Amino acid sequence: SSNQDLKDEL
Amino acid sequence: MNIFRLAGDMTHLASVLVLLLKIHTIKSCAGVSLKTQELYALVFATRYLDIVTDFISVYNTVMKLIFLGSSFSIVWYIRHHRVVRRSYDKDQDTFRHYLLMIPCMLLALFVHEKFTFKEVMWTFSLYLEAVAILPQLVLLQRTRNIDNLTGQYVFLLGAYRGLYIFNWIYRYFTEPHFVHWITWIAGVVQTLLYADFFYYYFESWKNNVRLQLPA
Numbered sequence A: 001s002s003n004q005d006l007k008d009e010l
Numbered sequence B: 001m002n003i004f005r006l007a008g009d010m011t012h013l014a015s016v017l018v019l020l021l022k023i024h025t026i027k028s029c030a031g032v033s034l035k036t037q038e039l040y041a042l043v044f045a046t047r048y049l050d051i052v053t054d055f056i057s058v059y060n061t062v063m064k065l066i067f068l069g070s071s072f073s074i075v076w077y078i079r080h081h082r083v084v085r086r087s088y089d090k091d092q093d094t095f096r097h098y099l100l101m102i103p104c105m106l107l108a109l110f111v112h113e114k115f116t117f118k119e120v121m122w123t124f125s126l127y128l129e130a131v132a133i134l135p136q137l138v139l140l141q142r143t144r145n146i147d148n149l150t151g152q153y154v155f156l157l158g159a160y161r162g163l164y165i166f167n168w169i170y171r172y173f174t175e176p177h178f179v180h181w182i183t184w185i186a187g188v189v190q191t192l193l194y195a196d197f198f199y200y201y202f203e204s205w206k207n208n209v210r211l212q213l214p215a
Helices: B003-026 B034-047 B058-082 B098-110 B117-131 B134-143 B149-175 B181-192 B195-206
Strands: none
Touching: B003 B058, B003 B149, B034 B058, B034 B098, B034 B117, B034 B134, B098 B117, B117 B149, B117 B181, B134 B149, B149 B181
């Protein structure tokens, strides 16, 4: 799982 | 978005508003570490590089602009405002914060998800944010008398990342393959650095006495 799904976080 | 992350973002927003309120209203930055503010401005500058390239939501963009704007304006106030800068205690705020930046940048160059500029800078911002509070905590230990607004600022700033940990736990259980060790470890280290401050902050609140950190 790439960090992409963290990029919606601040 | 889940309640933990929303609460975390609102707590983070409250922390910058408390600090801006203190500096703008009473025109004083007594007890506030410029070094920590400069580190936070760098954290946001390196974390939000995607603000112009990737639109996620209005909320996401607005909050990024608020955090970027507030952190840089706080640095400007303390450095350049003719009244505020007189209350800056540069003889006490002596933490060599570039000694924090260099290891974080080196670590980001070796431990990251992908070796791209944006990803390394984003990872650097995670590591740097974990330790950015250190100059402020050192200054609080030195200045001893912590005014309420500064105490509330540090408390809210520490609490927001603690709420993010609950957000990551929630996402781990609700989203498949949601595993992000780098972010999790940085977030836990960041929150643990506040542990003793939280202890003395709750003690002073419980006993209704002025917050004092042991020397």
